[in-house]
Amino acid sequence: MATNIITREGHEALRSELDHLWRVYRPEITQKVAWAASLGDRSENADYQYNKKLLREIDRRVRYLRKRLEDVKVVDYSSEQEGRVFFGAWVEIENDAGETKTFRIVGYDEIYGRNDYISIDSPMARALLKKQEGDEIVVQIPDGEALWYINQIRYKPA
Secondary structure (H helix, E strand, O other): OOOOEEOHHHHHHHHHHHHHHHHHHHHHHHHHHHHHHOOOOOOOOHHHHHHHHHHHHHHHHHHHHHHHHHHOEEOOOOHHHOOEOOOOOEEEEEOOOOOEEEEEEEOHHHOOOOOOEEEOOOHHHHHHOOOEOOOEEEEEEOOEEEEEEEEEEEOOOO
């Protein structure tokens, strides 16, 4: 997590997750914990133990999101970025074998659950930054180096 930047969409997603956890999910689980506690012996009560553990996980995620939302800087699109690869760009690349990949360069917190997003801190993103359509890039991979060509750069999804 070296780079503390995030897209506007990513920031809204984190804020929405925090809001849902705090206002909806946590109260539901708290109610279940209270109900399970009212049944008596907590040491052998699976409902109580499971929901108490879940409540700790929710609280941990809430603390993380609150801190993270304070730390990150939202980076919005600027028309000056047009034609070059910068944060938030959708990039289509191709190699000599004809294999193509399309992805968006985003912040660390935005890549999870998405196959079409890569972190700004990844070797691929670092190699692409400030390049233009038609440029070739060399990316360090475990087997050595990979050569890719930039086919398209855009700042709106297809």
